[in-house]
Amino acid sequence: xxxxxxxxxxxxxxxxxxxxxxxxxxxxxxxxxxxxxxxxxxxxxxxxxxxxxxxxxxxxxxxxxxxxxxxxxxxxxxxxxxxxxxxxxxxxxxxxxxxxxxxxxxxxxxxxxxxxxxxxxxxxxxxxxxxxxxxxxxxxxxxxxxxxxxxxxxxxxxxxxxxxxxxxxxxxxxxxxxxxxxxxxxxxxxxxxxxxxxxxxxxxxxxxxxxxxxxxxxxxxxxxxxxxxxxxxxxxxxxxxxxxxxxxxxxxxxxxxxxxxxxxxxxxxxxxxxxxxxxxxxxxxxxxxxxxxxxxxxxxxxxxxxxxxxxxxxxxxxxxxxxxxxxxxxxxxxxxxxxxxxxxxxxxxxxxxxxxxxxxxxxxxxxxxxxxxxxxxxxxxxxxxxxxxxxxxxxxxxxxxxxxxxxxxxxxxxxxxxxxxxxxxxxxxxxxxxxxxxxxxxxxxxxxxxxxxxxxxxxxxxxxxxxxxxxxxxxxxxxxxxxxxxxxxxxxxxxxxxxxxxxxxxxxxxxxxxxxxxxxxxxxxxxxxxxxxxxxxxxxxxxxxxxxxxxxxxxxxxxxxxxxxxxxxxxxxxxxxxxxxxxxxxxxxxxxxxxxxxxxxxxxxxxxxxxxxxxxxxxxxxxxxxxxxxxxxxxxxxxxxxxxxxxxxxxxxxxxxxxxxxxxxxxxxxxxxxxxxxxxxxxxxxxxxxxxxxxxxxxxxxx
Numbered sequence: 281x282x283x284x285x286x287x288x289x290x291x292x293x294x295x296x297x298x299x300x301x302x303x304x305x306x307x308x309x310x311x312x313x314x315x316x317x318x319x320x321x322x323x324x325x326x327x328x329x330x331x332x333x334x335x336x337x338x339x340x341x342x343x344x345x346x347x348x349x350x351x352x353x354x355x356x357x358x359x360x361x362x363x364x365x366x367x368x369x370x371x372x373x374x375x376x377x378x379x380x381x382x383x384x385x386x387x388x389x390x391x392x393x394x395x396x397x398x399x400x401x402x403x404x405x406x407x408x409x410x411x412x413x414x415x416x417x418x419x420x421x422x423x424x425x426x427x428x429x430x431x432x433x434x435x436x437x438x439x440x441x442x443x444x445x446x447x448x449x450x451x452x453x454x455x456x457x458x459x460x461x462x463x464x465x466x467x468x469x470x471x472x473x474x475x476x477x478x479x480x481x482x483x484x485x486x487x488x489x490x491x492x493x494x495x496x497x498x499x500x501x502x503x504x505x506x507x508x509x510x511x512x513x514x515x516x517x518x519x520x521x522x523x524x525x526x527x528x529x530x531x532x533x534x535x536x537x538x539x540x541x542x543x544x545x546x547x548x549x550x551x552x553x554x555x556x557x558x559x560x561x562x563x564x565x566x567x568x569x570x571x572x573x574x575x576x577x578x579x580x581x582x583x584x585x586x587x588x589x590x591x592x593x594x595x596x597x598x599x600x601x602x603x604x605x606x607x608x609x610x611x612x613x614x615x616x617x618x619x620x621x622x623x624x625x626x627x628x629x630x631x632x633x634x635x636x637x638x639x640x641x642x643x644x645x646x647x648x649x650x651x652x653x654x655x656x657x658x659x660x661x662x663x664x665x666x667x668x669x670x671x672x673x674x675x676x677x678x679x680x681x682x683x684x685x686x687x688x689x690x691x692x693x694x695x696x697x698x699x700x701x702x703x704x705x706x707x708x709x710x711x712x713x714x715x716x717x718x719x720x721x722x723x724x725x726x727x728x729x730x731x732x733x734x735x736x737x738x739x740x741x742x743x744x745x746x747x748x749x750x751x752x753x754x755x756x757x758x759x760x761x762x763x764x765x766x767x768x769x770x771x772x773x774x775x776x777x778x779x780x781x782x783x784x785x786x787x788x789x790x791x792x793x794x795x796x797x798x799x800x801x802x803x804x805x806x807x808x809x810x811x812x813x814x815x816x817x818x819x820x821x822x823x824x825x826x827x828x829x830x831x832x833x834x835x836x837x838x839x840x841x842x843x844x845x846x847x848x849x850x851x852x853x854x855x856x857x858x859x860x861x862x863x864x865x866x867x868x869x870x871x872x873x874x875x876x877x878x879x880x881x882x883x884x885x886x887x888x889x890x891x892x893x894x895x896x897x898x899x900x901x902x903x904x905x906x907x908x909x910x911x912x913x914x915x916x917x918x919x920x921x922x923x924x925x926x927x928x929x930x931x932x933x934x935x936x937x938x939x940x941x942x943x944x945x946x947x948x949x950x951x952x953x954x955x956x957x958x959x960x961x962x963x964x965x966x967x968x969x970x971x972x973x974x975x976x977x978x979x980x981x982x983x
Contacts, residue, residue, distance in 0.1 A: 282325065284332060284398040289411045290321040301421065301440065304464040310412070311469065313419035313571060315385030319370070321378045322396070322411070328377065335397040336367050336381065337408050340390045340416075341490030348491035350388055383416060385424035388494045389570060390473060392416050415469060418496060418571030426496050426621040429573050437709040438573035438619065442923065443535075443958055444564070445712045446557045447578040448813070450611045450856065451702040453780070453879035454580070454714065458960055458974040459561045460535030462923050463569035468537060471544045472569045478513055478548055479506045480646065496572055496620040497651060500635060501666065505648035507563050508639040509550035515543045515562060516554035518639055520814060522852065527552025531853055531970040534921065534960055536565035559637040560614040573619035577634070577717070580702040582613035584640065585673030590662075590738055592673075592700070595682045595690070596873060599825070600807040600862035603684075604817040609700065611813040611856060611877055613638070613674065615649075617706075622653055625664065629653035632720070634671050643667050658722055660737030669741050675701030675721045676734060681873050683862065693871040694767075697734075698725040767870045769796050770830075772863055774876035781881045782855055782968060783844055783909030790838040790861050790874065794830035801866040803827045808842050809858045810850045811877070817858070819850035827866070844910060853969050855880040883908055885961055885973030892978035895954050904944040905937070905963050905971075913937040913965040918945065921960050924953025924979065937965070951979040 291310045296318040297303040302311040312318050328334070334356040344351035354365045356379065364384035371378040392415075395408035419425040420435050429435050442462050449455035462468065476482060479502045482489040492498040506514045516539065519530070530553050533539060539562055543551050554562070560576045567574040583592050584607060595603045615636035622629040634657060635650030643649055643666060652668040655661075660676075662669035679696040704718040723730040766772075770792060777787035794800055808822035821842075828836055840859065847857060861874040888902040903920065907913050916934035920926070926949065934943050951957060957979050963971040 283406070284328065285325040286322050286396055286398075286409055286411050287325055288323045290323070291412065291414075292319050292321070295319065300419075301435075302417070304440065304442075305469060306464060306466040307415075307469065310414040311417065312383070312414060313417050313421065313425075314383045314387040314389065315419050315422035315425050317380050317382040319378060319380050321376055324375050324377070327374050328372070333399055334367075334377075335399070335408075336365075337395040337397065338365070338383075338392045339395070340388055340392045341487060343487040345487075348487060349494065350487070350491050352384075352387075385419070385422050386426075386494050387416055388490060389416050389418060389499070390490065390493055420571060420573050420619070426623065427572050427619060428621075429619055433709050434573060434619075437707075438575050439568055439571060441568075444576060445707040445714075446561060446576050446614060447705045447707075447714060448557060448612055448614075449580075449879040450813075450877045451580040452776070452877065453881075454703065454705070455879060455881075456712065456714075457557065457972065458534065458958060459557075459576075460537070460923050460958070460960075461561065461565040461568060462535055462537045463565045465537050465923070467544070468540060468565070469569055471540045472566045474544060474548070475506050475515060475566060476502060479503075480512050483512065495623075496618070497622065497624065497633075499570065500567065500572065500618050500620070500633065500651050501648060503563065503566055504635045504637045504650060505646045507559055507566065507637040508554075508647055510639040510647035513548045514550060515539065516559060517550045517552045518555065518559075519553035520555060520812065520816075522812075522818075524553055529553070529853070529969060530555040530558050532962070533558050533561075534962065534972075535923070536562045540565070554638075556612075556614040556638045560616055563616050563635070563637045567616070567618055575617050575706050576614060577617055578612050578614050578705045579675055579721075580612050580704070581699050582610045583673050583675070583677035583679075583700040584608050584610065585670060585677055586641070588669060588673075588741070590669070590673050590677050590734070590741060591680065592677050593680045593682060595684050596860070596862065598683055598685050598862065599805045599823055600860040600873070601809065601820055601823075602815075602817050602858070602860065607814045607816045609679070609815050611811075611815060611854075611879075617654065618651060625653065629655050629664070631655065636667075636671070636674075641667075641670060643670075654720055658720065658733070660733035660735075660740065662737045662741040669737070672737055673700075675704060675718075676730075676737075678734070683871060683873075691871070693873055697731075767795075767865075767872045769794070769800060769865050769868060769870045770802060770863060770872055771795060772861065772872055772874035774859055774861070774874055776876070776878060779881065780857070780878050781908055782851065782883065783848070783907075785844055786842040786847070786857060786878065786880075788840045788842070788859055788876065788878075790840060791835060792828070792830065792838070792863060793835040794833055797832045799829060799831050800868075801827055801829050803864045803866055804838070805862040806840065807860045807862075808840075808847070809860070810847060810852055811854070811856050811858045812852050813854040813856055818852050821847050821850050848909075848967075851880070855882060882968055882971040883963065885963060885971060887959060887961060887973055887975040889959055889975050889977045892980060893951060894980050895951055898948055898950045901947045901949050901959055902944065903947065903961050903973075904942055905934075906942040907937040907939055909967060910939050911967070912939065913967055916943075916963070916965045919962045919964075920947050921962075922949075922957055924955070924957045925949050925951050925959060925977075927952075951977075954979050954981045 632654040633651035639647035656664040886904040921929040
């Protein structure tokens with residue numbers, strides 16, 4: 281009798297991918313999630329005879345072995361078995377078998393080659409016959425998977441949503457940036473696994489690396505390090521210099537896929553350039569693509585604890601100007617949270633894990649931060665793996681403000697326990713609204729619990745005898761007694777008079793109040809600067825000094841106009857402006873520092889689309905851009921794009937745009953994917969780069 285062979289295999293792609301929530305992937309491969317059964321039909325060269333067996337073999341990685349769990353061998357049964365990997369015959373015909381295969385909830389993710397061996401007896405040695413490959417992913421729908429999430433709305437948002445909002449700006453002016461994750465685009469899944477294969481771990485020991493890919497903690501930490509290019513040929517090169525001539529300006533990116541495909545197509549050459557929100561967007565794409573629930577987080581007034589002691593010292597000159605090299609407090613910083621169990625720590629630490637792929641500090645020898653359990657950050661458990669202390673400082677460090685005088689001497693003017701970690705934000709489930717998740721990172725500022733947690737964090741961080749902590753604890757006891765803008769004699773604040781838009785004058789009011797029953801005189805030194813979102817000063821554009829008497833309990837208001845002519849040529853792409861007032865009470869030791877960062881709104885873009893449209897039915901998108909500046913805009917270009925709406929971005933060159941003028945144009949769009957889609961517009965000119973606008977449209981499945 282001729283040897284039994286498989287002549288073909290039907291993978292039931294449509295049915296299996298729908299059942300596994302993988303039908304969105306633009307791929308002809310079978311993509312399944314671990315711990316969940318799938319069906320296939322084997323067509324045989326002849327009928328299966330009594331006594332003949334079928335063994336299935338699944339292999340992944342460069343050197344598969346059963347010991348490393350990268351190779352699994354399991355027989356075909358005629359009834360359901362309890363094995364984690366199993367194959368059960370569900371129906372048969374003369375020359376075919378339909379089989380249900382179940383995989384382990386702890387399987388190694390990756391590209392698996394499935395083979396069959398069909399010996400006629402237990403002593404026969406028949407070489408395996410490969411029948412095809414499949415991709416095996418994490419499964420947040422499976423309660424036995426470490427990434428299981430019980431809420432369907434969260435799975436829809438944090439695994440299946442292809443787009444999102446990343447929040448930027450400052451605590452006073454929070455801006456929204458649309459980002460396309462597009463984790464299901466063609467070849468993106470292959471690129472996700474290629475990133476893992478380019479890691480230091482894989483280059484050092486490929487077999488060991490692949491064998492650990494059953495663990496989301498391991499996978500997240502490796503990807504966290506490899507999305508940046510500091511230690512290997514990772515995906516992105518960081519750049520905050522303002523000079524991007526040999527690459528792409530970070531503000532130009534609108535999504536992850538162009539970055540990932542450029543890296544992959546150019547032989548894994550790191551892509552230039554990225555900043556924090558780009559790293560956060562790319563890592564979100566990769567983790568969602570592999571099946572790990574992930575979201576992007578923005579922290580306003582984010583601390584950078586370079587000394588690793590949970591205290592940040594900010595230095596100013598006696599005119600109120602900030603040290604231009606200082607970048608300890610960023611206006612905002614972006615990172616990720618991924619959802620999975622922490623078997624290394626215990627169930628208390630399950631849930632959201634915080635990781636930061638922006639290459640700022642080394643962790644165990646590589647540029648990587650996290651995953652740190654969100655619970656550990658909130659409770660000040662700075663000894664918990666990984667990098668919990670750094671993340672705690674990002675949201676809850678204490679600030680000290682210092683005045684550095686011309687002779688080199690310096691004076692601490694205030695301690696601030698409340699400014700770091702404001703409006704920690706993420707996109708809402710099912711909408712583009714902002715959700716404030718600050719309460720998940722720390723206890724309410726000013727409460728007893730918050731201060732007790734901070735003290736515990738200092739102890740845990742040092743993990744040393746009490747004597748070694750004396751200096752830090754002395755600082756700790758002195759913190760919170762004064763604030764940056766409120767002393768014992770004087771208090772102050774800045775108020776922005778109107779909405780601040782690029783091209784218009786900025787009008788502020790400095791309010792100072794005498795808190796005592798005595799008359800005082802205040803010496804005021806004011807500085808206006810253009811800064812980057814990292815807090816670093818790029819240009820001081822205006823200074824002024826004056827003094828003012830205040831009678832008991834009087835409040836005065838000082839008007840401060842900053843004209844576009846003063847700041848227009850110095851504004852960075854971040855469009856952030858900082859006003860500082862150093863206020864000294866004459867004849868006393870009282871000094872307060874009043875500060876306000878303003879994120880300027882860019883030019884207004886208008887977009888008109890239908891609310892909904894059938895797939896493959898053309899519609900017209902109308903776009904308008906207005907020049908609110910007092911000068912003509914040249915070198916104007918308009919780019920429109922949208923996943924499922926356009927196969928590639930469309931670009932138009934616009935004529936010069938005079939002051940007050942509005943340019944309107946239209947684009948013919950034929951949508952080719954169903955679902956809620958986003959139409960994205962980018963305007964660039966000689967004065968302002970990468971002005972963004974977007975609008976949603978629902979594409980229905982019939983036409």
